Amino acid sequence: MEVVVCVKRVPATAGKITLTEDEVDTKFLSFAVSPHEECAVEEAVRLVEAHGGSSTVLTLGPAEAADQLRDALAMGIGEAVLLETDGTEWDAVATARAISDAVSARREQGRGLDLLLFGNESADTGDFQVGVRVAHALDLPCVTGVKALQIADGRAVAKRQVGSGWEVFEVDLPAVLTIKEGINLPRYPSVPGRLRAKKKEIERIVPERRPAGPERLRLHLPPEQERGVQILGTGPEAAPKVVEILREIGVMAQ
Amino acid sequence: MILVFVEHEAGVPLATSLESLTLGRRLSKVMGLPLHASVAGDGARGVAGALGAYGASAVHAVEDPRIADYAPTAWARALAQVAEAGDARVALAAATDRGSEVMAHVAAIAGLPLAASCVAVAAGDPFVVTRQRFGGSLLEDARIDAGLKLLTVAPYAVPPEEVEPAVEPEIRTVAPDLMEGDLRVRLTGREAADDGRVSLSDARVVVGGGRGVGSADGFRSLEELAGLLGGAVGVSRAVTSLGWRPHAEQVGQTGARIAPDLYIACGISGAIQHMVGCKGAKRILAINTDAEAPIMAKADYAVVGDLRGVLAAVIEEIRRLGSS
Numbered sequence: 001m002e003v004v005v006c007v008k009r010v011p012a013t014a015g016k017i018t019l020t021e022d023e024v025d026t027k028f029l030s031f032a033v034s035p036h037e038e039c040a041v042e043e044a045v046r047l048v049e050a051h052g053g054s055s056t057v058l059t060l061g062p063a064e065a066a067d068q069l070r071d072a073l074a075m076g077i078g079e080a081v082l083l084e085t086d087g088t089e090w091d092a093v094a095t096a097r098a099i100s101d102a103v104s105a106r107r108e109q110g111r112g113l114d115l116l117l118f119g120n121e122s123a124d125t126g127d128f129q130v131g132v133r134v135a136h137a138l139d140l141p142c143v144t145g146v147k148a149l150q151i152a153d154g155r156a157v158a159k160r161q162v163g164s165g166w167e168v169f170e171v172d173l174p175a176v177l178t179i180k181e182g183i184n185l186p187r188y189p190s191v192p193g194r195l196r197a198k199k200k201e202i203e204r205i206v207p208e209r210r211p212a213g214p215e216r217l218r219l220h221l222p223p224e225q226e227r228g229v230q231i232l233g234t235g236p237e238a239a240p241k242v243v244e245i246l247r248e249i250g251v252m253a254q
Numbered sequence: 255m256i257l258v259f260v261e262h263e264a265g266v267p268l269a270t271s272l273e274s275l276t277l278g279r280r281l282s283k284v285m286g287l288p289l290h291a292s293v294a295g296d297g298a299r300g301v302a303g304a305l306g307a308y309g310a311s312a313v314h315a316v317e318d319p320r321i322a323d324y325a326p327t328a329w330a331r332a333l334a335q336v337a338e339a340g341d342a343r344v345a346l347a348a349a350t351d352r353g354s355e356v357m358a359h360v361a362a363i364a365g366l367p368l369a370a371s372c373v374a375v376a377a378g379d380p381f382v383v384t385r386q387r388f389g390g391s392l393l394e395d396a397r398i399d400a401g402l403k404l405l406t407v408a409p410y411a412v413p414p415e416e417v418e419p420a421v422e423p424e425i426r427t428v429a430p431d432l433m434e435g436d437l438r439v440r441l442t443g444r445e446a447a448d449d450g451r452v453s454l455s456d457a458r459v460v461v462g463g464g465r466g467v468g469s470a471d472g473f474r475s476l477e478e479l480a481g482l483l484g485g486a487v488g489v490s491r492a493v494t495s496l497g498w499r500p501h502a503e504q505v506g507q508t509g510a511r512i513a514p515d516l517y518i519a520c521g522i523s524g525a526i527q528h529m530v531g532c533k534g535a536k537r538i539l540a541i542n543t544d545a546e547a548p549i550m551a552k553a554d555y556a557v558v559g560d561l562r563g564v565l566a567a568v569i570e571e572i573r574r575l576g577s578s
């Protein structure tokens with residue numbers, strides 16, 4: 001089983017975002033990949049543990065994105081590829097093109113490909129489309145939003161969660177899957193894993209940036225939406241007031 | 255035309271699709287173009303009537319027995335063909351799982367940019383959208399230069415508005431010209447959630463628990479309260495990461511979106527990524543030991559205190575009233 005998993009370095013925003021003139025101010029922020037992608041990395045490691053083969057993590061991003069590649073290596077991914085940019089933001093079309101080119105080149109070099117994994121959407125731009133675009137470019141089937149996966153006999157049974165249960169899709173390999181958080185609980189990298197990851201070679205490719213839009217004009221913060229909270233009280237004494245509100249809203253069984 | 259991809263469940267359009275139609279109708283007015291809807295899947299035709307109330311003058315019903323059930327690439331191919339045949343200027347869908355997926359395929363098929371999770375559109379020259387980043391904690395204004403503009407609409411950004419009087423949409427049957435590869439991905443089965451509980455997305459009351467609940471055991475009182483109110487339990491990411499509860503219960507950016515009449519958030523700090531998931535909640539009641547927790551400013555009602563004591567007292571009060 002040959003698995004390639006694609007991740008994106010993003011600022012780990014917790015509270016309110018602050019902006020510099022035209023960028024997210026990352027001075028006080030650490031960087032990470034989205035929870036979806038962390039699960040995609042874990043899934044790639046588990047697939048190779050279960051079926052043999054090898055795994056590769058790939059990212060398009062600045063030189064610093066090597067940190068996120070090393071995090072994945074520390075979790076047990078075998079190899080890493082950095083599509084290195086100068087830190088300028090790439091749109092989804094340009095990103096998908098660079099990733100498809102890199103994956104195609106690997107296949108031309110005789111590297112196998114059974115599964116190409118992505119996160120369902122990135123944590124920052126939330127474009128919901130890079131995986132689908134890459135699938136089209138490589139002429140592979142694509143299932144998005146995958147939260148349960150079984151591989152057998154050259155086929156993938158991929159499930160996604162809906163309000164009432166699960167939807168099931170079956171596709172032949174090779175295939176593109178975009179993964180959602182919840183498919184697994186990612187492991188913490190071991191100390192030896194971290195040490196090994198530090199020493200690993202990262203393959204670097206410098207792709208050509210060909211922007212296709214949408215073209216970013218400016219970033220701004222959404223208006224604060226405070227609901228004007230009413231404090232019902234402190235501790236257990238607030239219970240009667242809470243129940244009164246439940247009645248008022250009409251959510252108490254009569 | 256302005257073309258809106260409408261999702262439906264057994265012939266009833268989803269609320270998120272009505273939001274997209276409402277945005278589509280505004281665009282159709284500004285741009286002086288007719289508003290059309292495209293519907294696929296079993297019962298597509300039956301949805302048409304309901305869309306007239308939102309101003310759709312024509313409904314394209316995609317009818318092909320091979321793709322009567324969900325088939326993302328094929329549904330996208332059909333949508334792209336309707337857009338091309340009708341010289342659509344804008345095609346949009348709700349930023350739901352399916353809407354996002356179908357539009358991504360349309361964008362890939364047409365080789366066009368796609369602006370995801372838009373909250374507003376200024377349909378002039380240039381054509382500028384405002385879209386969400388970081389799950390809505392940041393907005394971006396972006397310009398789209400393309401003959402056909404593709405976008406998805408963030409849930410709850412555009413309240414649905416009916417038109418007076420409703421129009422009677424013309425129904426046009428679409429027999430899409432599918433390519434072989436389009437049929438590779440089709441929904442092949444469904445599995446019901448096995449526990450028979452109230453589903454999070456439909457629950458009228460959601461009792462949410464965060465790290466403040468303290469342990470997997472601590473959720474007993476939340477389950478009890480949810481049971482008394484006929485609701486469901488929801489949780490924060492801290493809770494699923496700790497393995498206290500299944501991920502299916504997670505509310506937020508990388509979990510479920512809920513829209514209950516009341517969300518009772520217990521021991522949840524109110525991180526933006528969590529609040530994204532409960533934007534649809536009509537009311538929020540927060541129970542937290544920290545009066546300064548961010549959730550307090552985002553709630554309608556709050557109780558300051560240890561959730562264990564507060565929940566026990568609320569449960570007792572409900573039982574007392576129930577038995578009297």
Ligand SMILES: Cc1cc2nc3c(=O)[nH]c(=O)nc-3n(C[C@H](O)[C@H](O)[C@H](O)COP(=O)(O)OP(=O)(O)OC[C@H]3O[C@@H](n4cnc5c(N)ncnc54)[C@H](O)[C@@H]3O)c2cc1C
Nearest residue numbers: 464465466490491492506507508509521523527528543561
């Ligand atoms: C890309 C990304 C996606 C994310 N997606 C999600 C998501 O989908 N859903 C999500 O929830 N989070 C998500 N997060 C994580 C999010 O940022 C927060 O870390 C998380 O929501 C915090 O969970 P919490 O409120 O339970 O924990 P904390 O932030 O630790 O808050 C615990 C709260 O409990 C209160 N408390 C403690 N003890 C008690 C007590 N005895 N009684 C009452 N109150 C008490 C404390 O005052 C505090 O306010 C995401 C983060 C990122 C970066």
